Amino acid sequence: MRLRLCLFIFAALPFAALPSFAAVTEPVVNDSVTDQYHPFAFDRQNLSGLLAARIRANIEGYLEPLGQGDPTVIGIGAYLDAAANSFDYTHDRNLGAAMEKVAKIAMEPTSGQRVETQSRLMGLLSYYRVTGNEAALSKCRQLGNEILAQPAAPTSLESMVWLYRYSGDQQYFDYCRKLIRSLYPPNVTRPLTAANSKDELSQLLGLTEFYRVTGDDSFLKAATTAWRQIRDGRLTATGTLSDVFNRPDAACVTLSWMQLTLDLFRLTGGPQYGDELERTTYNQLLAEQDLKTGNIFATVPLNGTKTIQPANACAGSVARGISILPALVWGHYRHGIAVNFYTPGNANIRLHRGASVHLYEETTFPESGQVLLHVEPDHRIRFPLRLRVPTWADTFAVTAGERHYTGKRGQYLVIKRQWKRGDTVTINIGMSVKLVHPTPTNRSTVAIQRGPQILSLSQQLNPQIRDLSQVRFDPAGVFQLTMINSPSSSPGEWQGDQAYRAQGVSQEPLIFVPFADAKTYRTSFPAPLQSSARD
Numbered sequence: 001m002r003l004r005l006c007l008f009i010f011a012a013l014p015f016a017a018l019p020s021f022a023a024v025t026e027p028v029v030n031d032s033v034t035d036q037y038h039p040f041a042f043d044r045q046n047l048s049g050l051l052a053a054r055i056r057a058n059i060e061g062y063l064e065p066l067g068q069g070d071p072t073v074i075g076i077g078a079y080l081d082a083a084a085n086s087f088d089y090t091h092d093r094n095l096g097a098a099m100e101k102v103a104k105i106a107m108e109p110t111s112g113q114r115v116e117t118q119s120r121l122m123g124l125l126s127y128y129r130v131t132g133n134e135a136a137l138s139k140c141r142q143l144g145n146e147i148l149a150q151p152a153a154p155t156s157l158e159s160m161v162w163l164y165r166y167s168g169d170q171q172y173f174d175y176c177r178k179l180i181r182s183l184y185p186p187n188v189t190r191p192l193t194a195a196n197s198k199d200e201l202s203q204l205l206g207l208t209e210f211y212r213v214t215g216d217d218s219f220l221k222a223a224t225t226a227w228r229q230i231r232d233g234r235l236t237a238t239g240t241l242s243d244v245f246n247r248p249d250a251a252c253v254t255l256s257w258m259q260l261t262l263d264l265f266r267l268t269g270g271p272q273y274g275d276e277l278e279r280t281t282y283n284q285l286l287a288e289q290d291l292k293t294g295n296i297f298a299t300v301p302l303n304g305t306k307t308i309q310p311a312n313a314c315a316g317s318v319a320r321g322i323s324i325l326p327a328l329v330w331g332h333y334r335h336g337i338a339v340n341f342y343t344p345g346n347a348n349i350r351l352h353r354g355a356s357v358h359l360y361e362e363t364t365f366p367e368s369g370q371v372l373l374h375v376e377p378d379h380r381i382r383f384p385l386r387l388r389v390p391t392w393a394d395t396f397a398v399t400a401g402e403r404h405y406t407g408k409r410g411q412y413l414v415i416k417r418q419w420k421r422g423d424t425v426t427i428n429i430g431m432s433v434k435l436v437h438p439t440p441t442n443r444s445t446v447a448i449q450r451g452p453q454i455l456s457l458s459q460q461l462n463p464q465i466r467d468l469s470q471v472r473f474d475p476a477g478v479f480q481l482t483m484i485n486s487p488s489s490s491p492g493e494w495q496g497d498q499a500y501r502a503q504g505v506s507q508e509p510l511i512f513v514p515f516a517d518a519k520t521y522r523t524s525f526p527a528p529l530q531s532s533a534r535d
Helices: 003-012 049-068 076-090 093-106 114-131 134-148 154-167 170-183 197-214 217-233 250-268 271-287 313-323
Strands: 037-039 045-047 303-305 330-333 336-339 345-350 356-363 370-377 381-388 396-400 403-406 412-419 423-429 433-436 445-450 453-458 500-503 509-514 520-522
Touching: 037 250, 045 049, 049 076, 049 093, 049 313, 076 093, 076 114, 076 313, 093 114, 093 134, 114 134, 114 154, 134 154, 134 170, 154 170, 154 197, 170 197, 197 217, 197 250, 217 250, 250 271, 250 313, 271 313, 271 381, 271 453, 271 509, 336 356, 381 396, 381 423, 396 412, 403 412
Parallel strands: 336 381
Antiparallel strands: 037 330, 045 345, 303 520, 330 336, 345 356, 356 370, 370 423, 381 412, 396 403, 396 423, 433 445, 445 453, 453 509, 453 520, 500 509
């Protein structure tokens, strides 16, 4: 039985049937700034559909077997971080047993290598967060002291900020402050730089966490400035940095980009961060995982064939990225609720003045842009509901009660009303089709984007085409994509859920699938003479 089917069975269980567990351990150092967006607690939500299938494949097909085998091949820290997030969401007992086994390994003596020390520190902090195991925190202090004894390293900033937040030990704060002053001198308005993309993003992530502790606006300004520069000049259409695209370490950079974007989303609530999280998730991140087995692909080329990755540290980054998906869907926004991703699922949450609200979202997104959002408070209560309007959407029409609303691209549509049991919000998102440039520097080729997804020409579903590189398409035909209702009956017995038919220049039908689902494929094509490619 496919893991996807197992997940749908799991997701169909009543939310109340989930076992009750203690709350996660909170940092002892209070934040100096208040997050604008707070993801719903992982164990108070239950996703279904495409994202939930990926989460289940990650747990059952990858993390649980690896935890019972040799997790050191992807890095102890990476494994613990992914397992802790996933355990927080599911409280899966098999995963919990594997996580405990790996945590014991993580608390053994280390080799003293800087990368291993930093990785174990972050992994054990994640483990401590979901278990409250004081022995893990004690080991984290030991690892932190090892970092203090070494020459200061910019890549250690994030882990040391987190250690300070959970321990409250001033010496870790002083280390971070000194390191930041060396990287970012006062009154010098320049973004941080590093030797490579992963280190650069790691520094920026450490900077945002230090801003959360100190409230110094200059740190947030530096991080947001660098983030915009990356988005506008270095980001691929699939949501990773172009200078690592098609490299084995691309997964590490993809995760760091997601983490930085999520942190800025939490700090500011800006919908632009939600847009980029959606782009990366539905394209680059999911493309790095085999949807049937949970295994990780070695590289994800723009055109070519994906191959399974021998387990390594960057393979662990994919597992970590999928493990944070529940944080991206919906959350508290000031005194209300924000919906960032449109995916089926439900959540039970508590708002101000003690009101409990049950949210239930029905949709087949991203196949369709039709969404039903049921809002069920335990008593009448007034609060704002924010719906993120994607920048790619042709239209965004909403009905709540007897009122109709129209959203503006790249903004929130805010509905302020008194909510009661039985309220349903109907959302219709226009699933646009457009041509985009796959990378910032390659203006001679285009890719097809439908909604948030980049599409690829699948060799499996187009067996009549011997050489995909010779394919040309008619832009008019592409803009009239037709969904294939039963892709499993298509040529090659396609195992995905989405497939689309378009017309080629030779009148031969072409079948496209999401980039995330493709195995052997082509994504970039010569730009038509009169194309409407966008960045």
